Amino acid sequence: MNVIRAACHVHSQWSYDGKWRLEQLAAGFAKRGYRVVLVTEHDRGFDEAKRREHRAACQQASSEEVLLVPGIEYSDPSNVVHLLVWGDVPFIGSGVEPERILGTAHESGGITVFAHPSRKEAWKQFIPDWSAKLLGIEFWNRKTDGLAPSKQAWSLLQKTDLVPFAGLDFHDSRQFFPMALLLETQAPINEATVLTALQGRRCRSEVFGLEASALANGFHAKALHGAESLRRATARLYRTTMRRVHKGRN
Secondary structure, three states: OEEEEEEEEEOOOOOOOOOOOHHHHHHHHHHOOOOEEEEOEEOOOOOHHHHHHHHHHHHHHOOOOOEEEOEEEEEOOOOOOEEEEEOOOOOOOOOOOHHHHHHHHHHOOOEEEEOOOOHHHHHHHOOHHHHHHOOEEEEEEHHHHOOOOOHHHHHHHHOOOOEEEEEOOEOOHHHOOOEEEEEEEOOOOOHHHHHHHHHOOOEEEEEOOEEHHHHHOHHHHHHHHHHHHHHHHHHHHHHHHHHHHHHHHO
């Protein structure tokens, strides 16, 4: 078995809000020591034909140094619940009920993860029955949660046996962060062996070199949440100051 680093929840220009081309993602993440990039394009603007084109493009952008695994981030009709799906799963649709997403992905042998529970309080929509068709929950989403893991996500994880995922939610270079999904895989490293490792739950999340449980509780958790509170307070102060400056100029 080999232990490799994977970047989870990554968007390219195939997503409406992504900034980097697939080739840039491959080079950028390989440079930072990642062997696999779990790509998750937004469902908006996709259909089955585009999904297949995206799969081919990911394969073409991959190299011996880094593998891009294609996936889709599906949203529910209210755009609150988002589910990350990997595997050769036929395109399910945009704005689809979570039960249909989970069912289709499961029937097609796909992998599904509940994304950023803290965003728009999506954790309140979580239904325990979903656990049977989920692999994991993002306990820390870099874009939504900032410098600390989600307390609500960790609470959900404690009520299930799901895997805690650390997701970059990468759209541009601001989302680079020392977090990774460590995978125990067999050679050769390809989409099939990566998905097999995930299905076998041979994976664990790591941020700052520490595993999920060490980051969600105790000293580390308090320090991280303190840093995030300070960051948000500073950001609010900056926005208020800039509004006053702008108002004074007018």
